[in-house]
Amino acid sequence: MRGGRTVLSHVSAAIQPGEFIGVFGPNGAGKSTLLHAVLGLLRPSGGAVRVFGVQPARGNRAAGYVPQKRSPSMDLSLRGWDFVASAYRGERWGLPVAGPAGRRAVNRALEMVEAEALAARPLGRLSGGEAQRLLLAQALLGEPRLLLLDEPLTNLDPHFQQAVVGLVKRIQKSHGITVLFTCHDVNHLLGAMDRVLYLAQGRAALGTVDEVITGGVLSRLYGTPIEVLRVQGRILVVSGQGAVEEEVHRHDV
Amino acid sequence: MFEYDFMRSAFLAGGIVAVLAGAVGYFLVLRNLTFAGHALSHVGFAGATGGALLGIAPLWGLLGFTLVAALGMGLLGDRLRNRDVAVGVILALALGLGVLFLSLYTSRAAGATAILFGNVLGVGFDMLWNLLALTVLGVLALAAIARPLLFCTLQPDLAQAKGVSLRLISVLYLAIVAVAVAEAAQVVGVLLVFALMVGPAAAALRLSSRVGWGIGLSVLFAVLETWLGIAIAYLTNWPTTFWIVALSAGVYFLSVPAGSVLFRD
Numbered sequence: 203m204r205g206g207r208t209v210l211s212h213v214s215a216a217i218q219p220g221e222f223i224g225v226f227g228p229n230g231a232g233k234s235t236l237l238h239a240v241l242g243l244l245r246p247s248g249g250a251v252r253v254f255g256v257q258p259a260r261g262n263r264a265a266g267y268v269p270q271k272r273s274p275s276m277d278l279s280l281r282g283w284d285f286v287a288s289a290y291r292g293e294r295w296g297l298p299v300a301g302p303a304g305r306r307a308v309n310r311a312l313e314m315v316e317a318e319a320l321a322a323r324p325l326g327r328l329s330g331g332e333a334q335r336l337l338l339a340q341a342l343l344g345e346p347r348l349l350l351l352d353e354p355l356t357n358l359d360p361h362f363q364q365a366v367v368g369l370v371k372r373i374q375k376s377h378g379i380t381v382l383f384t385c386h387d388v389n390h391l392l393g394a395m396d397r398v399l400y401l402a403q404g405r406a407a408l409g410t411v412d413e414v415i416t417g418g419v420l421s422r423l424y425g426t427p428i429e430v431l432r433v434q435g436r437i438l439v440v441s442g443q444g445a446v447e448e449e450v451h452r453h454d455v
Numbered sequence: 456m457f458e459y460d461f462m463r464s465a466f467l468a469g470g471i472v473a474v475l476a477g478a479v480g481y482f483l484v485l486r487n488l489t490f491a492g493h494a495l496s497h498v499g500f501a502g503a504t505g506g507a508l509l510g511i512a513p514l515w516g517l518l519g520f521t522l523v524a525a526l527g528m529g530l531l532g533d534r535l536r537n538r539d540v541a542v543g544v545i546l547a548l549a550l551g552l553g554v555l556f557l558s559l560y561t562s563r564a565a566g567a568t569a570i571l572f573g574n575v576l577g578v579g580f581d582m583l584w585n586l587l588a589l590t591v592l593g594v595l596a597l598a599a600i601a602r603p604l605l606f607c608t609l610q611p612d613l614a615q616a617k618g619v620s621l622r623l624i625s626v627l628y629l630a631i632v633a634v635a636v637a638e639a640a641q642v643v644g645v646l647l648v649f650a651l652m653v654g655p656a657a658a659a660l661r662l663s664s665r666v667g668w669g670i671g672l673s674v675l676f677a678v679l680e681t682w683l684g685i686a687i688a689y690l691t692n693w694p695t696t697f698w699i700v701a702l703s704a705g706v707y708f709l710s711v712p713a714g715s716v717l718f719r720d
Contacts, residue, residue, distance in 0.1 A: 241616050261618025269612030274487070279718055281664035285609055288666070292606025293617045295599055298666060324664050324718045340613060 215399060215408040217382070219254070219347070222374050223408075224391040225384040227401035233384040234270055236401070237350045240382065241265055253348065261293060266341035270352035270384075273337070276325050282336050283321035286311060289340040311339040314373055331362030335369065342373070348380045349373070355390055367394050388415055388437050415439070456689045461576050465695070468578040469681035471586045472638040473651060475593040477677030479635040480656030481670045482597075482628065486608045489653045491528060491629065494542060495636045496645040498524040498549040503570045503645065504556035513570055514585060517640055520549075521633035529626030573644035573696045575685060586638055593634045600627050605666060642681060643696050650696075651677055654703030661714030676706055 217223055225233050238244045239251045242258035250257065254264055275285065290304045300308060312318050317335040320328060328336070334354055341349060351370065355363045367383075371394040374381045385391055388398070388411065398414040400407045402423040407414045414420075415437055420428040424441070431438040456462045483492050499517040506516020557567050569577060578586070597604075606614040607624045615621055632652075639648040655676030663669040684699030691698075 243616060259618075261616070267613060267616045269610070269616070271612050273610050275485070275609045278485070279661060279664050279714060280609075280666065280669075284664070284666045288605045288609045289613055289617075292603060292610075292614060293619045294602055296602050297598055298602045298605040322664075327718065340610065 214249075215406060217380065217397075217399075217408075219380050220374070220378045221396045222371065222381045222391075222394060223383065223397055223399050224388065224395035225382055225399045225401065226386070226388055231401040232404070233401060234352055236399075237267070237352055237382060237384065240348070240350060241267060263344060264346055265348045265350055266343070266346035266379075268334075268337045268341045268349075268351045268354050270356070272333075272357075276328070276333055279324040279326055281322055281324055282317070282328065283308065283312070285325055286321075286336055286339045286343070290343050307343055308339075311342040314342050314377070315339045315369060329362070330358050331365055334358065334362070334366050338366075338369070338373075345377075346379065349382070351381065351383045353384050353386070355385055363390055367391060370394070388439070392435075392437070411437075456686065460580075462685070462689065464578050464580055464583060465575045465685050466682060467583055468586055469575050469642050469685055469699075470678050471583070471590045472642045473655075473677035473681040474674055475590045475597075475635045476639045476648075476651040477655050477659075477674035478594060478597055478670055479632055480652040480677070481659060481673040482601075482604060482608065483632060483652060484656040484660055485605075486628075488632075489649070489657075492632055492636055492652050493649060494528070494546055495521045495524055495629075495633055496640055496648040497546045499636060499640055500553040500570060500645045501549045501556065503640070504553045504560070504567070507566055507570075508556045508560045512582070513566070514582065514637060514641060517570075517645070518589075518634065518637040521636050522630060524549075525629035525633035526626060529622065529629040532622055532625055569644070570640070571644045571646050572694070573640065573642050573647065575642045575681075575695050578641060582641075586641065589634050589638055593631050593638075596627070596631050600624060600631075604628055643699055647696060647700055650700040650703040651681065654700075654707050655680060658707045658710035661710040662717065664718065676703075680706060 225236065227233055235244065239246055240253055240258055242260045242262045253262065258265070287300045287304065287308045288298060290300055290307055309318075312321055315335045315338045317332070317339055320332050320336060325333065337354070338351075341351075349370070354366055358366065367390060370381060370383065373379060383391060383395065392411065395411070397409060398411055400414050400420070400423060402420070403425055405423050407419050407423055415430055417429045420430065420439060426441055428439060428441050431440060457466075480492075483489055499521045502516040502518070502520025503513035504516070505520070506513055509516075568574075603614065603619050603624050606617075607619055607621050611621055635652060636648050639651040643650050656673040658676055659669045659673035663672050680702040681699055684702050685695050687698045688695040
């Protein structure tokens, strides 16, 4: 339930540790809501959410999170290191001093996202892709076992999009982190994701790309006839009225 | 100039006030809340004149009104965004109330100028202790919340996900802003608290890419601008407030090109 509206219902899905899950669906289908439930920010009105076997509490330390909304501070002359460090145990009272353990954690997170060179640069001078790497570094502070990325590819140029996906894939592989990656276009995550979680009309389907991105499954989810076309290794989802993800595929053509 | 009691008091008062104003101002600029500070000081005007009417020192009237207004602003939070008209109407109402209180209290019209434009040369030794206590309290409170405050400011959505209450932090911070505004009004007046709370902090943000240095630089600018302003005013006989505001603006305008040179790629 979100704002009195039921966004997802009768959704049952189990994700294995270490999996890279692409979460898709039209706007308002509940992608962000799902992530908020995993973070413990929302309680399901029925049923249960379990993360590593426990009900997630607000401030879940096991989960790293990249919010969908861009940080309001990205035009500042503040350097990248300080921006990342602000998220290290930022919920504690006291002075914003990282301490030796905090400095190590920040440096390690920057190393994981290959952003050591960005640490000294002011936020206002970073490209969208570079800023996204710092957000990812913040999410990785405290070495979470689960990484929740809410639309990290929005507003990025195509080659930066591929770079972010590749980076997340490398981190998932090398550290065995479970990844939930919400995205508009299935094609961005082809080759990176292990399975697909597709949300539409309050319903959901979980499986491999070949199992879920099919005319039959998507028609059932959307409740209207849907066709899936494969063109030169790319996937196009179209309904009788036209492309389902029209706005998204526009820049692909 | 240090042979006069009132000059020594002025330097002490200005320094004490500037420390808190500089530190609080850094986050004010970082949070894009500079107009909230301005709004609080306008509301404070009604408090200061109302206090005078009741025979209370303007500082306490100011503090009472700014604290209540800060609480209201903090609780309303995001709902105040894009409500410029409503905020403007309330500000005008506060200033209007201040004028009413002044007219009811006709015996000291000179007090109005001091409240509006500040009178650091008129701060007595007893008031110094009050200012010192408020600064110590404000700095301690700011030190206690600085970490979650910075987190909420730079990454509100992530901070919320980590269990930080944005509203609680916002209310606590605005209460500290209210104290800083009430103090700054003693030096530069309610109309010009920008000079102490925004000017030094904005310059510091342009000149430093680190949070710690930025706060330090902001405090340093605020203190130096205040002291230098008092000293030049003594030599020139022009108003102290004018010199502090002029120095604040000068440092800010110099920081803009200096910052671009410092952070050129």
